Amino acid sequence: MGIFDATFDSIGEALSDQWRDVITAGSFSEHKLVAPGVRKNSKNGYGNNRGTKDIITNGSVIYVPEHTAAFIFSQSGIEKVITTPGGHTYNNGEATVFDALDQGIRGVGRSLLEQAAERVTFSGMPAESKHVAFVNLRELRGIRFGTHGPLAYNDRYYGADLEVYAYGMISVQVSDPEFVIRNFVPANCPSYSLDDPRARRQLTGEFLTSFVASVNALSSEFRVSQLPSQTTAICKKIREEKDNAGTWPERYGLKLVSVAIEDIEFSDQSRELVRQFSEKRMGVRAYEDISQQAAKHLRTADDCPRRARQRSGRGRQHALWDEPRERPQPAKRLRDQQQHGSGRGGNLQDRFNRRPGGEPQEAQGIPRCWAPPKGARASPLSDAPSVA
Numbered sequence: 388m389g390i391f392d393a394t395f396d397s398i399g400e401a402l403s404d405q406w407r408d409v410i411t412a413g414s415f416s417e418h419k420l421v422a423p424g425v426r427k428n429s430k431n432g433y434g435n436n437r438g439t440k441d442i443i444t445n446g447s448v449i450y451v452p453e454h455t456a457a458f459i460f461s462q463s464g465i466e467k468v469i470t471t472p473g474g475h476t477y478n479n480g481e482a483t484v485f486d487a488l489d490q491g492i493r494g495v496g497r498s499l500l501e502q503a504a505e506r507v508t509f510s511g512m513p514a515e516s517k518h519v520a521f522v523n524l525r526e527l528r529g530i531r532f533g534t535h536g537p538l539a540y541n542d543r544y545y546g547a548d549l550e551v552y553a554y555g556m557i558s559v560q561v562s563d564p565e566f567v568i569r570n571f572v573p574a575n576c577p578s579y580s581l582d583d584p585r586a587r588r589q590l591t592g593e594f595l596t597s598f599v600a601s602v603n604a605l606s607s608e609f610r611v612s613q614l615p616s617q618t619t620a621i622c623k624k625i626r627e628e629k630d631n632a633g634t635w636p637e638r639y640g641l642k643l644v645s646v647a648i649e650d651i652e653f654s655d656q657s658r659e660l661v662r663q664f665s666e667k668r669m670g671v672r673a674y675e676d677i678s679q680q681a682a683k684h685l686r687t688a689d690d691c692p693r694r695a696r697q698r699s700g701r702g703r704q705h706a707l708w709d710e711p712r713e714r715p716q717p718a719k720r721l722r723d724q725q726q727h728g729s730g731r732g733g734n735l736q737d738r739f740n741r742r743p744g745g746e747p748q749e750a751q752g753i754p755r756c757w758a759p760p761k762g763a764r765a766s767p768l769s770d771a772p773s774v775a
Contacts, residue, residue: 394507402499404439404513405483408447412455412521416580417529420567423577424449424457424519441516443480450474454525456564462516468565470524480517520577522567526644527581528558532591537654538599540614541606545664549611550654553602557594558644559635566640590632594643597625597632615648622646 413422426440443459449469451457457469459477469475478486482498506513537550559581561567571586572579581587601624602614609617625632625643635641653661 394503404442404444404481404502405485405499407444407483407485409450410443410447410519411450412452412457413578415455415521415523415525416582418527418581419578420523420527420561420581421572421576421579422521422523424521439513441518442513443477443517443519444483445478445480445486446483447477447480448474449477449519451521454523456522456524456561458520458522458564458568460518460520465565465568466517470564481513481515518577520568522561522564524561524564526558526560528556530557530559530581530587530590531555532557532594532598534595534599537657538602540602540611542611543607544610545661547660549657549660551611551657552652552654553598553614553648554650554652555646555648557646559590559641560644561640562636562642563640566636566638571639571641590641593631593635594625597628597630598646600628601625611651614651618646618648621648 409427410424411427413425415422449457449459451469451472451474453472455472457475458465459467459469466479482502484498502513531554533554534552538553539548540551541548579586581590598621601621604624605614605617605620614621622643622645625646627633632643635643
């Protein structure tokens with residue numbers, strides 16, 4: 388009975404598999420990397436394609452959407468890769484009575500009988516197995532990451548190793564679809580997503596290792612508060628790395644596109660250290676400001692007397708130039724007469740040294756500076772001395 392059942396099943400399956408198939412990609416989620424091909428059974432109530440899922444007949448059409456790559460798998464592995472968007476006709480599948488080439492080679496009846504006979508030996512199942520899967524070539528965004536423990540960051544501004552926690556997101560993209568299928572996606576897996584815990588742990592673990600090394604390389608140039616603005620430099624350093632996330636293109640066929648740091652938090656000890664540093668720095672700045680202001684005031688106080696003296700000196704000079712000359716005093720006129728002489732007979736000394744005859748005394752052998760003897764006095768009203 389089993390043979391008869393297998394025979395009838397084989398004939399029924401062979402007839403149902405004569406229909407050509409229309410295959411397209413299934414729906415992709417945000418992090419879905421591989422989606423299975425979907426066979427259209429009916430549309431708007433028309434069509435009744437109930438053939439075997441693992442059979443693709445000759446003349447079937449495979450529609451490849453934008454930003455996807457179609458993989459045709461056989462029992463031996465990857466048979467063909469299609470990366471060009473559009474419809475593609477497949478002619479390396481199961482023979483069908485609707486294909487003109489198969490009709491010319493085998494004929495309709497012979498083709499059906501050969502397929503049914505072959506399936507009977509496998510209890511009604513086809514010997515070949517083929518299916519289509521699609522790889523997402525679009526950028527896969529929003530893959531979140533976070534450090535499980537504190538990250539040591541040597542901030543030269545604070546002069547200490549600060550413990551920080553970093554949180555953010557990364558985005559990756561398929562750079563080589565065949566490498567992704569061969570090296571990253573598990574075997575015989577028609578659907579795969581980066582939301583899978585095992586895939587997520589592998590990627591985020593390698594990324595964090597590279598992230599720590601790249602961030603510490605920037606500590607000599609940037610403060611810890613400037614890290615969120617240096618995501619481009621971090622991403623570039625990770626891609627240039629020879630280990631961990633830098634090897635994704637050669638190992639998995641994936642590449643890191645961008646890194647977004649959402650938040651950086653200090654540990655409790657580092658937060659207290661930063662607070663104490665800020666307080667001390669503010670105190671030093673306040674002391675420096677007060678010292679500068681005091682020095683400025685001292686310089687101003689020293690300059691005030693000097694400026695006052697300069698102003699008073701300039702005032703005296705202006706006063707001397709501006710005020711009118713006063714009439715010479717009698718003492719000054721007498722001094723001028725002694726130095727320059729007088730028009731009425733010379734100065735007082737010459738008058739004193741003259742004799743009554745009009746000749747100067749020094750011409751008669753009398754010293755010019757003659758002093759009267761003791762007990763004599765000179766009368767200011769006469770030119771000769773008198774003895775008391």
